[in-house]
Amino acid sequence: MLPGLCLTGGRTEDPALIASDRTVSYGELRSLVDERRAELGTERRLVVITAGNAIEPVVTYLTALEAGHPVLFVPDDGSAGAAHREALIERFDPDVVAAGASEGWRLQERRAGSRHDLHPDLAMLASTSGSTGSPKLVRLSFENLRSNAAAIGEYLQITPRDRAATTLPLQYCYGLSVLNSYLLAGASVVLTEHSVSDERFWDEFTLTGATSFAGVPYTFELLDASGFEQRDLPSLRYITQAGGRLAPDLVRRYARLGRERGFDLVVMYGQTEATARMAYLPPELAESAAGTIGRAIPGGSLRVDASTGDGSGELVYSGPNVMLGYAEHPADFATGRVITELRTGDLARQREDGLFEIVGRANRFVKVYGLRIDLDAVEHLLAEAGIDARTASADERLLLFVRSPRLVDVARGRAAAAIGVPIHAIDSFAIDEFPRTESGKSDTAALVRRAEAHREASSAVAGAVAPAAPVGDSIRDLYAELLGRPGATMDDSFAALGGDSLSYVEVSIRLETMLGRLPADWHALSPRELEARLDGERTPSETGPLGAEPAAPPSLSARLRAWAGSISRVETSIALRAAAIIQIVFMHVGLLNLQGGSAVLLAVLGYNLARFQLVDLPGVSRSRRLLGVAVQIAIPAVLWSGFIAVVSGHYQPTTVLLVNAFLPRDAAWTYQWELWFIEIAVWTMVALAALFAVPAIDRWERRTPFGFALVLLALAFPVRFLLTDVAGNELDRYILATAAWFVMLGWAGARARSWRGLALISTVAVAAAPVFAARDLWDFVGSIGVLALLWVPWVPVPRPLVGAVWALAGASLFIYLVHWQVIFRVEPPILGALAGIGVGIGAWLTYRFVTARLGVWRRRYTTRGPDGTRAPGEWLVEDAAGR
Structure with missing residues (x-):
């Protein structure tokens, strides 16, 4: 009997996949899988799939899984990890590459059969960090995938009525686990590439009646910045969180918000080596046990190998979802199981109430944007490029050290491109000599201390370098994501792509996080021009040696941010619109004598x-x-x-x-x-x-x-x-x-x-x-x-x-x-004014909902050109729908 795993067992008439222009039922999905199964053939082959939250990649994945073809997801063409994708294809030599974007989805057969000896249990190969450039892949079995999806479905109580909106890429094990667990339970998945900071995500969420979404810590930063607390989401049943430690105060805040709004927050813990999830914190304990990872998932067990007097030690996990082992070369595909338990590399302790708590790291990994980065692998990659560097981590940020100021830009750019994260996620410094311990080993703690001293001396900005070459692509990708323009090029500015005053706020915040202070006319500059402008404005002090005197005292904005961490920024035109409409309404009811x-x-x-x-x-x-x-x-x-x-x-x-x-x-x-x-x-x-x-x-x-x-x-x-x-x-x-x-x-x-x-x-x-x-x-x-x-x-x-x-x-x-x-029908005047504002906001939300639905209908029946773009008149429909 051939190996395989079927995830298309939902009821025939129930929706399985929901995209912006199409809904695929389980019955139709099974037909699509049968058609693609004939294309993949009967002989087992290694299939590489370019990830994308779209129907075609998902159908190809489900087909390969059911037919027993091992799968490796790689970043898609528009991803910052494109270089990593090509490196993986070259290193592991797949038999089939499934890819496509504007030119259409296609299966590229590199050979008729397979050149690899594939172990019968091998179902998937996954990067240990999503897209980090590590040469090691995790070998997962069909039972790994099935058991972990079933366990997640059990503790989340997923039913066919549930519907998850995608917020993470499929090459990331957390994102893939959402797809697996929901389909195994016969539920449905809303496929979207939009960020939670994009209003179109919430329009789709509301229109489709989605019940959950997943988030890494950065997701919650975007939720805070985009006013999530004020959103009315009646269909939301729970939010899941993993991909790194979420601050306990944020856990408590979102748990309280969920209690008030009728949804749960489920904090989870996992690693790719355990397929996805190893532990979860029951939502009823989120407030009282914030900061812990909870208990083992159904079917799994956790223990602490205590090695210190305080009872902490390395966290060890056992369960049917533990990987078969690693693959560093194609020859490893034939190897069966080599481990039975997973030593996580995290230091933990078990509390008196039985819950587990992470207290540190036993090895050199850091979570950045939910991706688990191997610090040693980063050093190795840079060494291959001729750059002698040292790495460390602090506050879930990657710290990079080189011994020459001229290498700061180069090393930071190479590392960001190799590991597939935005360049602003890496702090890069020049240092005279790498510190060492008395035994001659690299002194990581000293590196972290020097980075902290440098941040304090330069107000957390002077040590950051200007963007390296890949940043232009990152800007373009950001525009494509947040403005819904997948055809955006390096020569399209924010304004030319149809950005408006509301999208301006979110995009500018994301860009400032990525690039630092922006020029006043950034919205009129293309990614190419913006990159060139920032390169031209770079000063020597921005790339000077670690510990050098800062070129200028901390800016007022930096001091304000340090003083008021709970203060956010709102673009002035937005704030003025809000203040002006309040003044107008209050004046009309006679509460203000000011025009x-x-x-x-x-x-x-x-x-x-x-x-x-x-x-x-x-x-x-x-x-x-x-x-x-x-x-x-x-x-x-x-x-x-x-x-x-x-x-x-x-x-x-x-x-x-x-x-x-x-x-x-x-x-x-x-x-x-x-x-x-x-x-x-x-x-x-x-x-x-x-x-x-x-x-x-x-x-x-x-x-x-x-x-x-x-x-x-x-x-x-x-x-x-x-x-x-x-x-x-x-x-x-x-x-x-x-x-x-x-x-x-x-x-x-x-x-x-x-x-x-x-x-x-x-x-x-x-x-x-x-x-x-x-x-x-x-x-x-x-x-x-x-x-x-x-x-x-x-x-x-x-x-x-x-x-x-x-x-x-x-x-x-x-x-x-x-x-x-409204205002003159409600007494006293203050209530009339508030009622007028409230009814106006309600009318706005209703209008957005209706026009968004019309926009979806319109897109379904609009002919697209040969390049996949919409006809010019359709942009008016989308704009009216709420951009």
Whole structure:
């Protein structure tokens, strides 16, 4: 009987795999597996599969597993571990390579049969660290995979009703264990490449009714930064965590949040050598036993080989999921089981309550981004490249030491490329001599102490080096992931790819983590240009010897971060949108006697317009982009005001069609002017789309963007002065001709490329405010908002409030739109204001949900071009769905 393992045993009609454009039932999945089984043949062969959270890689994996073909997952073409993939293929010489992206999935048969002697129990080969470049592979059996998937399903109580969203790559044993355990239980898996920091991930999560997702410690950093605590996820049943130690306070915080929101946090512990999981902490103990790894999984056992007086020692695991052994050469594929228990290399102790706790490491491994990195292997890889280096680890970061400043960049880049992690995950230093112990061994503790001393001396930034050559690819990959543009190239900027003010925040945070301080115009630079800019700005002090005097004292931002670790940053335009909409609503209920929030929003409109819509694309594309924004704003406004007009008669057709400003008007305010701001925003985009459809004007703006903005600003000044201070009609403030002043201030400020330009726009804003402020402080408040936009890039916000700020900013259009129908129906005024804001956020979430569903439907029926990209008009559909 041929070896094999079937994971497609779910009920025929139940969904097994759910992708953005397709749902595959278990019945259909079995048919797909049967078809691919014929392609792979009956003779056992080693199959390499390029990993991807997509249907084709999963079908190929399930087919190989069922037919008995040993599998090795490698990073896909877009991964930072591409070099490692090629090295694995060259070293282990697979018989079949399954790969494909835009050109289509394919099976590349390198030979008809197999050149390898494959042991009957061999089911899978896995890198010991996901994609770290280690020459050793873990040999896993069919029983390893089956027993571990069954154990995970048992302690997580997975049922066919459960649905897991993929957050990790399949070449990482944690990510693969999610697929295995859910399919073995007859449940379903939502296949997505989106990060948890991407709104599209949560749109898919909600639309598909997903019940769980997996996270490594870095995942929880992204959850914190993206306001997870404020998300409403009624289908979420639990979050699993592994891939490194999660700080006990974070465990307790997420456990409490889960208790309040109705989901569990399940902390787990494992290694590739044990297939995936060895221990788990029952969710009911997450708060009281935070910091422990819990107890052994069903069918397994843990013990501590105590070697010290405090009862700690190396943690040893036994169970049916322990690997067969390692493979360093193809000849090892024929070897059977060589170990029966796993010595984890972790120091642990068992508490009185029976739970196990990791207290240190007995060998040289470090978890980085959930990947288990062999420090000795990193040194070996660098030595092969002619670089004498020493490695250490601290706080789950890889520390790299070389003896020449000129090698800092080279070594860091080589290591990052080899082990497949972002370059910012490695701290690299130059050091005069490698410290040694009295016995002549490398003194790792001394290296760690020197790294810590250097961080303190240089405020945790001077010791970091500028990005090496691979960083451009990492930037491109980040854009592709977070903006949903898999076709992104090295010459596509954030703005050109359709980034907007909300995605700007998350992308910039990720880039700053990767690269350090960013230039102000990074969003307009391609990955190639951004890499070159950062290389050009590198200073000698950034790569100087360890222990050298820092070139400058710690920056204010560094001191603030050190002082307030719980403080996050929010991009100023986002914070201003949130603050302005609160001011507007509270003013409308009479709780604030201060105007100007709408002026701030107009400035933000112009500022973001210049940054994200007027990018250097062909003229027709700029016009189409502007019209797309107008459509995004107009559709919900027309739908809502039309509904109110039909139900109550509150709005007239001119208000519903957003054309009040083009008609004769009285001097008195009426209900029909409640949506004046939305009207201005829509017609601003339409007017500019028409303007940039004129080739000569488009070329002029491209040649001199700041000068062009200054001309429009100069034209806006007399128009506003004549209409507001000479004509004196109060309603003239609320038409496009006068509101264009603040739009142009924001636009010109975004186009300023130097401090002189910024100073000029600031001076104009401050000087003009008293000219237009005859009746109130509206212009003064607007000018303050302009100054904040130009001179304050980020606003510190307590981390628990970040999600609220993003929600207010994201929902600002809807809050402005619907609050009029709420605030005067709830007493007292403070409750009316809060109700107006709450209903607006609810309307925003509802609209996002509906348009996201429409977007999924639209994508299913949109024809793609030969290169796999969408037709141009489809981007408007996706943008309307919530980008």
